[in-house]
Amino acid sequence: MLFQRLASKVSVLAPAKINLFLELLGKRPDGFHELETVMVAVSLFDHLEVTPTQQHDIVLDCEWDSGQLAQATRLGDCSQLLGDLPPQDSNLVYRAVKLLQSEENVPLGARIVLQKRIPSASGFGGASSDAAAALLAASEAWNLNLSIQRLSELAAQLGSDIPFFLYSGQLGSGQAIATGRGEKIETFSGRRIDLVLIRPAGGVSTAEAYRRCRLPEVPDSSEEIVACLKSHQRMSMPRQLTNRLTIPAREISPQIDQLATICEQLDVVAHQMSGSGSGYFAICRNRAHALRVAAQLRAQSVGMVFPVSTCGLQSLRN
Numbered sequence: 001m002l003f004q005r006l007a008s009k010v011s012v013l014a015p016a017k018i019n020l021f022l023e024l025l026g027k028r029p030d031g032f033h034e035l036e037t038v039m040v041a042v043s044l045f046d047h048l049e050v051t052p053t054q055q056h057d058i059v060l061d062c063e064w065d066s067g068q069l070a071q072a073t074r075l076g077d078c079s080q081l082l083g084d085l086p087p088q089d090s091n092l093v094y095r096a097v098k099l100l101q102s103e104e105n106v107p108l109g110a111r112i113v114l115q116k117r118i119p120s121a122s123g124f125g126g127a128s129s130d131a132a133a134a135l136l137a138a139s140e141a142w143n144l145n146l147s148i149q150r151l152s153e154l155a156a157q158l159g160s161d162i163p164f165f166l167y168s169g170q171l172g173s174g175q176a177i178a179t180g181r182g183e184k185i186e187t188f189s190g191r192r193i194d195l196v197l198i199r200p201a202g203g204v205s206t207a208e209a210y211r212r213c214r215l216p217e218v219p220d221s222s223e224e225i226v227a228c229l230k231s232h233q234r235m236s237m238p239r240q241l242t243n244r245l246t247i248p249a250r251e252i253s254p255q256i257d258q259l260a261t262i263c264e265q266l267d268v269v270a271h272q273m274s275g276s277g278s279g280y281f282a283i284c285r286n287r288a289h290a291l292r293v294a295a296q297l298r299a300q301s302v303g304m305v306f307p308v309s310t311c312g313l314q315s316l317r318n
Contacts (some may be wrong), residue, residue, distance in 0.1 A: 001133050001169040002311075003140070009051040010140045014133035015041040015168055015311050016197070017126040017161070018274040018281045019230040020229070021222045022243040024215055032160075038222050038229075039125075039164050040190070041174035044197060045119050046130050047238040048093070051136035053109040058101065060094045063115040071304060080201040081304050083120025096158055099137045102250075103154060106142050112178045119304060121203035123275030125161050132165035141184060156183040167312075173311020175229060177222060190229035193310045195283045197274075200255035200303035206278040212248035235285060241272040249277040256280065259302055268293060274303040 002013040021038040028034050047065075064078075064086050072078040088094050093114055100106070112134065132155055139146045149291030155162035160182035167187050168174035175190040220242040224245050228237040250257040256273060259280045263271035268282040282297075284290040290307040297305045 001129075001136060001165060001171060003133075003136060003170060005140055008058060009049050010137040011083055012048045012133040012137045013045040013169070014048055014118075014126075014129040014165065014173070015130065016044040016118045016126060016308070017041050017164065017168075018134060018195070018197070018279075019243060020241060020272070021220075021225045022245060022275070022296045023219045023222070024213060024244045025219050026215060028181070028223070034180065035178075035182060036222055037178050037182060038225055039176055039178055040193065040196065040229075041165065041168035041308050041312055042197065043311045044118055044124070044306050044308050046133070047115040048130060048133045048137060049113045049301050050134065050207045051096070051111045052141045052142045053111055055109045056107065056128065058094060058097050058112070059110070060088045060091055060114065062088075062091060062093070062111045062116065065115050065117045068117050068304075075301070075304065076201060081119065081199060082116075083122065083203060084108075085116065085120070091153055092158060092162075093134040096131040096134040096154070098160075099157065099272055100138050100144075103204060104142075104144055104146070106144070108137055108142055110141060118250050118280070119199040122199050122279035123273065123277050124197065124199070124279045125165070126277070128161035129160050129165045131155065131158055133164050136166065136171075136310065152185070169311055172312060174310060178224065188226065190310070190312075191232065192286045193229075194285070195281050195308060196294045196297060197292050197306040197308055198259055198280045198282070198302055198304070200253070200259055200280070202253060202255055203280060204249050204253050204256070205278040208252060209245045210275040212251065213245055216244065235269050237283070239270045241270050243272050243274075245276045246273045247271055253278055255303070262297070262300060262302060264294060280281045
């Protein structure tokens with residue numbers, strides 16, 4: 001995350017993420033899956049502002065960025081390409097700030113303005129990133145000075161992916177191995193990657209993808225992909241990346257199946273679905289290559305296309 005404290009409010013850019021590796025290790029007693037995933041933050045951002053108020057109420061104003069709306073409108077059905085915006089009471093941003101207010105006994109309230117650019121239900125982590133940004137921004141706006149560890153404890157109560165985003169941008173490398181349900185974070189420093197995100201029309205039910213998925217007898221290891229990220233050999237990563245949810249997602253969504261076929265024919269380093277979909281990504285050799293690949297994909301009308309790069313501390317320096 002990239003944040004700035006202004007005179008009367010705190011402003012945060014909340015990044016998207018991709019899963020470069022996602023393996024399921026087994027079913028847990030709590031009903032969730034034990035997993036191992038490699039996540040990296042990328043430069044597609046939602047923008048969130050928190051202004052403290054003397055009233056105790058939390059008020060959230062959430063809307064799509066006008067540019068994203070215009071792009072989705074040109075391409076077809078906005079709801080199919082951008083997803084839905086949850087109402088205030090069920091929005092993770094609102095729930096995160098209410099949790100922080102309750103847990104820390106904060107007498108103040110807040111007005112939150114969230115401008116969305118990351119498509120919902122895409123596997124790009126927009127809602128989780130927004131929740132992490134809200135926890136950080138509210139902590140700063142209310143002068144709580146909470147540690148990342150404390151914010152991570154609160155984040156884990158809300159969703160498995162949320163703690164990761166507290167280690168991105170100005171706050172960390174933005175690259176991590178996550179285990180457990182995804183809440184146990186081990187960060188590492190990796191080199192910059194340029195890539196293209198694709199959000200096809202329609203989403204995938206995460207619950208259905210997990211229900212259809214078969215656990216492997218011998219799980220894949222993330223060691224090779226992590227080694228590539230840490231080294232100058234990151235362009236030698238395997239072309240077919242592991243995501244155990246891809247097969248069931250391709251069964252559910254013909255759009256994902258089509259994207260996989262198209263990306264296989266492109267001159268890219270590697271490609272894969274992110275999370276449980278429906279978002280997809282293609283890794284490119286450099287920024288110029290990513291722009292060319294993005295143009296090729298737009299010409300095939302595959303959905304919303306975003307050329308991006310990784311955005312952790314190491315990436316910001318390179």
